[in-house]
Amino acid sequence: MNTTGRADRRVLAVVAAVAVVVVSALASAGPAFAEHDRRPSGPPYAVGSRTTTFVDTTRATPPNGTYPGAPTRTLPTLVLYPAVSDASNGIVPGATPVHHGDGFPLIVFSHGFTANGSVYASLAAQFVRAGYVVALPTFPLSNGQAPGGPTIRDYVNQPGDVSFVITQMLRLDDTKGDPLRHVIDDDEIGVAGHSLGAITTLGVAANTCCQDRRIDAAVSFSGLELFPNGRWFAQPTPPLMLVHGNADKLVPYGGSVKVYSQAPPPKVFLTLVGAPHTPFFAQWLAPTVKTVVDFFDAYLEHDHRALERIARDGNVPGVSFVQEDLCGSHAHCRDAA
Numbered sequence: 001m002n003t004t005g006r007a008d009r010r011v012l013a014v015v016a017a018v019a020v021v022v023v024s025a026l027a028s029a030g031p032a033f034a035e036h037d038r039r040p041s042g043p044p045y046a047v048g049s050r051t052t053t054f055v056d057t058t059r060a061t062p063p064n065g066t067y068p069g070a071p072t073r074t075l076p077t078l079v080l081y082p083a084v085s086d087a088s089n090g091i092v093p094g095a096t097p098v099h100h101g102d103g104f105p106l107i108v109f110s111h112g113f114t115a116n117g118s119v120y121a122s123l124a125a126q127f128v129r130a131g132y133v134v135a136l137p138t139f140p141l142s143n144g145q146a147p148g149g150p151t152i153r154d155y156v157n158q159p160g161d162v163s164f165v166i167t168q169m170l171r172l173d174d175t176k177g178d179p180l181r182h183v184i185d186d187d188e189i190g191v192a193g194h195s196l197g198a199i200t201t202l203g204v205a206a207n208t209c210c211q212d213r214r215i216d217a218a219v220s221f222s223g224l225e226l227f228p229n230g231r232w233f234a235q236p237t238p239p240l241m242l243v244h245g246n247a248d249k250l251v252p253y254g255g256s257v258k259v260y261s262q263a264p265p266p267k268v269f270l271t272l273v274g275a276p277h278t279p280f281f282a283q284w285l286a287p288t289v290k291t292v293v294d295f296f297d298a299y300l301e302h303d304h305r306a307l308e309r310i311a312r313d314g315n316v317p318g319v320s321f322v323q324e325d326l327c328g329s330h331a332h333c334r335d336a337a
Contacts, residue, residue, distance in 0.1 A: 044087050046082070082104055108162050109124055209227050246275070247276055272320050
């Protein structure tokens with residue numbers, strides 16, 4: 001691994017200021033999902049949960065401060081899924097999963113610096129209510145309780161963690177006797193993340209350093225390009241959605257502007273007018289959730305109508321606006337068919 005340069009260190013220092021803002025904003029996130037008439041059984045679904053710990057024995061956790069490191073990487077993971085329950089009950093631990101056709105698409109969501117997967121449960125539940133399984137891993141060294149103290153520098157290893165969690169979730173889906181058996185559609189995989197998790201998401205979706213070709217759609221919340229190795233968008237990449245507040249004082253809005261300018265279509269950029277770094281509350285929550293669901297519906301559920309809903313749900317006067325290039329002439333262009 002190359003040492004990050006001075007510019008990268010400045011960006012990392014900025015991202016490091018995020019933790020308290022993330023937790024407080026997510027705590028105020030409330031229901032925002034509006035039914036889109038996507039399936040005969042119809043969302044909103046109830047939300048079930050389980051916790052599991054995945055251990056990658058093929059990759060090491062580096063030393064960190066007083067922590068000597070480990071030969072493995074341990075990833076406690078909160079899994080949320082559509083459940084057989086009353087949708088008004090909130091998140092129900094151990095609820096019976098819904099079994100539907102080929103299963104529900106999988107989204108792996110990456111947390112921000114000093115946060116953890118569970119911090120984003122209220123946001124992820126919005127996607128589950130729309131018909132997705134969401135896995136929220138906690139990364140070994142960037143979470144708030146990391147041994148030796150939280151560090152950003154392990155972000156270069158986090159795309160590999162995301163790929164490992166995808167593999168383990170698909171393994172659960174194929175494990176006889178597991179409650180999640182045949183709940184996940186293993187052909188439809190999305191990734192998403194916020195802040196340092198968005199940086200991770202962009203790496204695993206669009207950088208040759210660590211790109212996972214199983215990914216079918218990616219969403220970056222308040223992110224930017226950071227990886228010191230590899231090339232951006234140098235090989236075919238999945239459809240990409242960027243979400244960023246233009247009043248973000250922590251990770252510059254221009255970071256997503258740059259990514260959008262470089263990314264091939266199909267791509268979507270939702271700008272949240274006046275929103276801070278963590279925009280999952282107040283007037284920004286509903287357009288964010290609805291438009292992200294539209295995007296995943298289009299590229300994971302192959303719903304052509306969802307492409308039309310992106311502009312309708314994302315363009316809210318004084319609150320948010322959408323830029324989109326859903327096909328264009330780029331060789332990598334794919335529609336939702």
